[in-house]
Amino acid sequence: MTTSPAPQSLRTCSRTACARRAVATLTYVYADSTAVLGPLATYAEPHAYDLCDVHSERLSAPRGWEVVRLALGTQQQGPSNDDLLALADAVREAARPMRREPVEQPREPGREVARKGHLRMLTTD
Secondary structure (H helix, E strand, C coil), X not given: CCCCCCCCCCXXXXXXXXXXXXXXXXXEEHHHCEEEEEXXXXXXXXXXXXXXXXXXXXXXXXXXXXXXXXXXXXXXCCCCHHHHHHHHHHHXXXXXXXXXXXXXXXXXXXXXXXXXXXXXXXXXX
């Protein structure tokens, strides 16, 4: 029995009429006028574009925008140790019981004369 290797990516390039395998993901940071091209994202995102090697190399941005290219070949398979430690810290923090400080009720001048539900009528006599 032979086992075939699992495909690395079933996603194709987002460019029209391109059927090549996607190798990079393009996202935009509009507030900074920046286009970020990095390794293929783990999941397809609605506001990101998957690009093949040809289109990722030919990528250009609008005038005045900066293109940030992250290394494509350094993507690890699975989470790194830092990712796992950050996740463990987040879980520990979420599981920690919240410590509530006692809330002091402000002193109100006067005395209560009547009450209806959560409303009180005070007098200053």
